[in-house]
Amino acid sequence: MIKDPNFFLYHQGIINPENELSKNLENFKVNIDYACQFPARAKFLSKKFLITYKLCEKVEAWKKGVSADGLSYVLVSQYVSTPASAFGHSFIVFKNLKLPTNLNLSLNYAAQMPSDVSLYDYFTKGLGGGYYGVFDFEPLYIKLQEYSSIENREMWEYDLNFNADQLDQFLNHIWELIHKSKEGYYFLNSNCSVSLYNSIAAVHSEVEFLNSSHLYVLPVTTLKQLEKISSRQKFIPSLREKIKQNYENLNEVEKHSFNKFLIHKKTASDLGSINSKEIELLYFEFLKTNREGKLTEAEKITYENSLMQRSKMGPISLEPTYFSSNPPHLSQGTWRLGAGLNFEKQHAIPRVIFSPASHRLLQSDNGFLPHSEISLFEVKIDNQSRNIYNLKELTLFSLKNFTPTILFDQRFAWTAKAQIIKSSSCDECFNFNGELNMGLSNYIFDQLGYALFGFSDDKDQVIHPQIKIGTILKYGIFRSNIEIKHIEPLNQVYNKADIISLSIIMSAFRNFDIELNVSSEDSFSQGSVILNNYF
């Protein structure tokens, strides 16, 4: 819903659509500047009430500049370094088939923040609508450079079915929003994806507005709504993913040659194949974007040699196609409601789990960073005995990121968790449990393995160092996580030093799965079976 009074002509137009319509009709007939101020409304009124009018030259010239003959919606994957992008980002591309793709214009909606914003302001004003949202246009190549090369984020582009009339009205509507509506930007439910989605819904008959009562809306939620009017999908890999897929497509000789190049950092004297030369150039592009364009003198010479060699090889016969194994429109919902049994001390206790924002490590990767977890405010409630329900655990946040190493790009794997757990010794007592780990993760025989070192503040309120080794295995609809945790006790109170845990998830349907958890914490007598629904 638009809240800026400047968008309405009737003084109570914000709540009175009937009088707003009358006022607009009246204004349309007498105000010669009406079509320049409200081109979308002018077009609508002219069509419905058969009123002829003169198009606004200023608006028509602007639309000609945008020069669009199609529209697409782009979802950018998560970026954990920026809290506002932790669940992804989205923008619109105005497609012109006569132009090279990179010269198409993109439309973004973002919070207008000062560059030196403090962390406190970022969160309080970002969550509370303290900054205005602004639309801005940029050539697509700038967005590709920013997201794909510098931030190494995957993108999925969904072409939307818009006819010429709808497209024209969409531009008219954007003009009105830019010039007549200044709205607060709320990270959670009035963010980039909501504003862009609602601008589409305003002019497209097959798209309905999002319910404004949502606590939060993720870019992937709006994408799922738009998928029904999408005709074609395209995966735009990050530079990192591009190098990975190019490398996987090399033959053994080419792989060997590139591995040698990485070790010696020198271009081979023979030309080699186009594929191996292309990946050398991608490698330098990767180095440059990671070092703000700077190369060492030796690297510059090697880069020039690679470029010279590539220039002798002519054009590539077939543009490489990149494959995405996790298209976001197939993602699961982020609200989680689970029910099942918790086995503790040889008793089976009914358990309910709820989280308003959850994507767990073993869930499908669609729409999320592979091998990652973001789970917020997860509550576990046990039905101890008839009519007695106990809060067993409240997880404030649980974050995991196991980005595997590829070739030359080493990333840290890390996890962080903060939770409040009911004490086993006292009925009314709760303990705080925090955990922070860092380490490495990599593929071993096509399955992910990781090793982490960190600290945990467990039941005795003392911080203990710990080591974790684990693996994430995938077999069809099954996913499992086996983890061995060794805690180095710093006092005598804590005696459960080595814990083995196993989690298995069976996910036969998109929004349902069954999970089994077993842990050796209490002589293997602790475990649970939970049926989860994601919505």
Place this chain on the structure above:
Amino acid sequence: MNFIYKLILFILLIQFNAYEARADQGHVANEWLKLMHYEKKMTEVLKA
């Protein structure tokens, strides 16, 4: 009893006609409401 059945049927018929009439107006109304980002529930207050 028979009279009550007929009365209920009559009321339903009127309601159905009214619903149809609203649906006809709804097309124009809905387009205007969407263009102005109004909540959908306002459809009922708008006469095209």
